[in-house]
Amino acid sequence: ERENAFIEWYPRGYGVGFKVKERLFETQTKYQRLELYETEGFGKLLVLDGTVQLVEIGEESYHEPLVHPVMLAHPNPRRVLIIGGGDGGTLREVLRHKTVEKAIMVEIDEMVIEVSKIYMNVARGAFEDPRAEVIVGDGVEYLKNTDEKFDVIIVDSTDPVGPAKMLFSEGFFRSAYETLNDNGLYITQSGSVYLFTNELLDAYQSMKNVFDEVHYFSFPVIGYASPWSFLVGVKGDIDFGKVDLERAKGLGLYYYDPERHETLFQMPRYVRELL
Ligand code: AG3
Structure with missing residues (x-):
């Protein structure tokens, strides 16, 4: 189950996670690491340097x-x-x-x-x-x-x-x-x-x-x-x-x-x- 999830870890081990269907894209830009996932229930998920920027459904x-x-x-x-x-x-x-x-x-x-x-x-x-x-x-x-x-x-x-x-x-x-x-x-x-x-x-x-x-x-x-x-x-x-x-x-x-x-x-x- 863990491999099918993206979790953003905050200080003190507090996590915010989404179940994901697949990773659509991943790259190191000039400034940061960019990842894009398809989640189970919230559309696409955009992540920068491991931190959630938005989910399409709910942004x-x-x-x-x-x-x-x-x-x-x-x-x-x-x-x-x-x-x-x-x-x-x-x-x-x-x-x-x-x-x-x-x-x-x-x-x-x-x-x-x-x-x-x-x-x-x-x-x-x-x-x-x-x-x-x-x-x-x-x-x-x-x-x-x-x-x-x-x-x-x-x-x-x-x-x-x-x-x-x-x-x-x-x-x-x-x-x-x-x-x-x-x-x-x-x-x-x-x-x-x-x-x-x-x-x-x-x-x-x-x-x-x-x-x-x-x-x-x-x-x-x-x-x-x-x-x-x-x-x-x-x-x-x-x-x-x-x-x-x-x-x-x-x-x-x-x-x-x-x-x-x-x-x-x-x-x-x-x-x-x-x-
Ligand atoms: N801007 C990012 C807000 C900070 C999110 N921080 C975090 N998840 N630790 C959002 C970009 C959307 N326009």
């Missing part, structure tokens, strides 16, 4: 809370920057907002984009949307050098350990802050609440040093060691506690419930007290 449980709370809290998000997110799921959700005029995605690993395009249909046309621009490059460098400004910046990266560690540094948060318009929102996934608590606390403290206000929330994500955490940085005057329910209506959301926006902020008591 919205990650992409919806990553994208829509900030997009609906911002009064008029027109220009959006995505760092990472090579599979296209984040871009897809961003482009569902009619206010968006331009969405730039900066993904370091072209192979993730290519394999996702060939084997999965997570993007569902997002890459072909005229409002979308895909840049293959380093998000850290991009933020340091760009003259463009954005209303919303979304970081859809791998974990705050390893190659993506830089994306959780104070320097990176500072360049993101500079790249936001006067009123802007920043969001990053920030790891498993129970198993990456220290990484979450570190990122929260660094963001506090940079943004005008910082919020945390959690969501149960299919395929990850849930609850999963997210950190939101506010620049200027935006109330992240309130979302535009009118705009939310047209989105047909499945997991994130804007009418119960306040339930996002649930956090185990001991973690809240550490934050």
